[in-house]
Amino acid sequence: MSAAVPISWYLVLAAILFSVGIASFLIKRNIITIFMSIELMLNAVNLTFVAFAHMWHQITGQIFVFFVMVVAAAEAAVGLAIIIAIYRTRQTLNVDQVNLLKN
Template structure:
């Protein structure tokens, strides 16, 4: 059997991938996808612990997280679309009207 540490390390790695992606990517949609990777790595952690502890709570949480992420995606994409309509760009480096 694969020890729990492997799962956790993998989830942590996935989280870091998402995090670095948010840091270095410029396109708003890609940034959002990276955030989704982070959320999924958390889901993985939950499932891992759930299985390890033999407790269902962790799996239930995953369903909640998925629902929330779906709602967030809906809202987020709507926001991105309305911004694109006005600005014709999704490069977050150029979206800097509000500063200082």
């Protein structure tokens, strides 16, 4: 009835999302957008975990995704607090102007 999808297509989709995440991590200058591209990369890796869990008929990959989600949520809370602190001290969100260590 239904055409099956190769697991490798899911992995290639995850590779596309991960590469776009890397590219936007390097290209974007806004610190919030850079932080969002980290979330995009985490999501791409989660997709590979779920695809491999489906492939091996095991639940372990999904458990791993659950823990990644928990850690990503905690990371988002702390990271956004750090961004707010940066904005308070430097009055900017541009990563080029956050250069205290450089000078």
